[in-house]
Amino acid sequence: MFIEVKNLTHVYMPGTPFQVNALTDVSLDIERGEFIGVIGETGSGKSTLVQHLNGLLKPTSGEIWIEGNNLWSSKTDLRRLRSRIALLFQYPEHQLFEETVFKDVAFGPRNMGVEGRELEERVRYGLEWVELDYHTYSQRSPFSLSGGEKRRVAMAGILSMYPEAIILDEPTASMDPVSRKHFLARIKRLHQEGKVTVIFVTHNMEDIALLAERLFVFASGRLVLQGQPAEIFQSKETLEAIGLGIPVLTDLMQKICRKGKTIRTDIFSVEDACREIIRSRREGVG
């Protein structure tokens, strides 16, 4: 198993009037190469969970195991771990701090001891992946870039570490629809061709239904549901009760089904919906 979370509990500011139980007794497994979606309303513990996966937070109780090793045992090299399981924060533009884009993207690999030609190669790889031209951008100040460009530089800085897993915490908020689609397609490619494990935290049910192989659903610090999107999004009432919802097309298919039609409801794309409606009508007639 790649990542194992065992009975993880996290309490912020324990013993003070501000004590918050962010996670309570969470256990889950993630296999190498999986595409995982993490959903739940604001404050449900999603961000706390993902910060545990690369050792940014220490459990109040419970354990995190990475490839059979306890993350908080003395043997773990945390810095190395954070380059293997890399986290793109919710406001990636706040992650930038260097004088030039090159230095910013090089920061991670440089910390891993990469230098010279290989360092440059990695910076090129990262920038190329986010479609920022090396010559145009590498010597610019990250602070002179637009919000969207800053996000891409932050993403390049993650990819230049050649991570085995990436954790993305709400990466597409405030991207326009075409930029968002484009970004998601690249993540998908990274997962499929680059064999990178992806852990994707989001509020967008439509996107995650199409992308994730497995979903973890959080409510009030607890893992309340897990399974494939097709199973999870059958539970409309449960999801709505915890502040979430289901993709609009799934909702449509369920409503048609409730009117007595024989039709599949595990539908997340317009193309599949169209095909299924046509099929159901033909069979209904025939």
Next chain:
Amino acid sequence: MRSVLLDLKDVTFDYILENKQSLRAVNDLSLQVEEGEYIALIGPNGSGKSTLARLLNALLIPLFGEIQVDGFATRVEEHRWEIRRRVGMVFQNPDNQIVATTVQEDVAFGLENLGVETSEILQRITESLNRVGLSAYAEHAPHLLSGGQKQRLAIAGVIAMRPRCLVLDEPTAMLDPRGRKEVLDTIHSMNRQENITVVHITHFMEEALQADRVIVMHRGEIAAMGKPETIFNGSIDLHLLGLEVPPIPRLAEMLRAEGLTIPKGILDTDDLVSYLCS
């Protein structure tokens, strides 16, 4: 006929970049918004939506052209208080808009700055929190509210000033589904019940479906404008403009192409269900 509240004539705005070059954000744009209208403003990143929003309450002043709010020109400095009293802004990140340590003090902030009397302030706090559904939280610390609650608090702070128009710049971008719904319901009820004019900038195409009029911006200009059923019926190549048609009208269009009889302009799930099941 309803009266014109926002009147933009040939408005151009440039940003000056660090290398002294200028970047045109809004180009020769004219637009009239009527009192009580609900406008959805959509367009790709960098198309000038946020600049336009900031021009509307005189946070930015046009390079060329003129903007009048209820007859007050934004260019005239003495008019700016009158304009900001009429046009309230709500931004994307709720955490950046909260200034006080309790919910009610946060609502009071703008009113105190306007010099409103204490008894009147108290009354307006009660009224505004009521209207956004936060009455029970008056004494709470704002940072402990959920994202949706924080955005509704931001709206309460703005409507306490009794504006005629709300300009919201991606107010739901950072919210979870419940928070989004809360905020959208609040904005729509302000519009319907209080006749407050709404200019709502969004990247969620579904949110634009509920508007009276959709304005599509591209490179600082209005690329298309019309009722949602016209904008999203497939006659405009939204993809070319960095946008997309939301799933329901897209599916309706696809089914029509397959030969099903579905009227044009279907935007809503329940409407499509009833056509498919009739």
